[in-house]
Amino acid sequence: MNGSVSGGASSSRERVLARVRRALADVPRDERPRDVGVERGYLRVHGDRTAEQTVDLLAENLADYRALVHRVDAAGLPRLLKRLLAAHGSRSVLVPPGLPSEWLAAADPAVVPDREADTAYELDTVDSVVTGCAVAIAETGTIVLDGGPDQGRRRITLVPDHHICVVRVPDQVVRSVPQALERLDPGRPQTWISGPSATSDIELNRVEGVHGPRTLEVILVGGGSERQAPSVR
Known part of the structure; x- marks a missing residue:
């Protein structure tokens, strides 16, 4: 039972990491998060107030x-x-x-x-x-x-x-x-x-x-x- 749970958790972990690796495949190795601007389309304020x-x-x-x-x-x-x-x-x-x-x-x-x-x-x-x-x-x-x-x-x-x-x-x-x-x-x-x-x-x-x-x-x-x-x- 314990082996089954552990194996399932490991498999899920590997699937998540594989998706992360695929998403980062075309990112230059020396690029940092602050180097890339992120477009933020959400509202910064709600309503117009004095x-x-x-x-x-x-x-x-x-x-x-x-x-x-x-x-x-x-x-x-x-x-x-x-x-x-x-x-x-x-x-x-x-x-x-x-x-x-x-x-x-x-x-x-x-x-x-x-x-x-x-x-x-x-x-x-x-x-x-x-x-x-x-x-x-x-x-x-x-x-x-x-x-x-x-x-x-x-x-x-x-x-x-x-x-x-x-x-x-x-x-x-x-x-x-x-x-x-x-x-x-x-x-x-x-x-x-x-x-x-x-x-x-x-x-x-x-x-x-x-x-x-x-x-x-x-x-x-x-x-x-x-x-x-x-x-x-």
């Missing part, structure tokens, strides 16, 4: 994924961060090395700098983390981090239970995934976030905070006065 409509779509989709979304102007950002941290009961807040110092100038919690020596257990004792982002995708409600100075290492946004992410609008907002990929460096570590960490068991019971923050708050910083966008828990 910058303001794109930001509105981002806020709507973030809320659909149970992120808490807020809007504020640059002057009101420190006050909003202070209020959100107080509402969460945070006594400590972790910050990446390049986070603008004025963002947390009004905050009460103890500011904890990110240190490479910190273990996951030590990071788990921090109440909140505040970061910037690399880009935000409106059509999917996704925040992308790439380890930039205002975002820090991946683990600091995966271990603490409360993540506040600041997005500059409209500069950091794109409409679609293809547009986001054009802005991102594939050589950098990337974390794609659509709402707080969540999973479901076989009975579809939703459990949050299993492999990341239980609470994600996104602040869209642009012009105008402070206002909170619709949010869903």
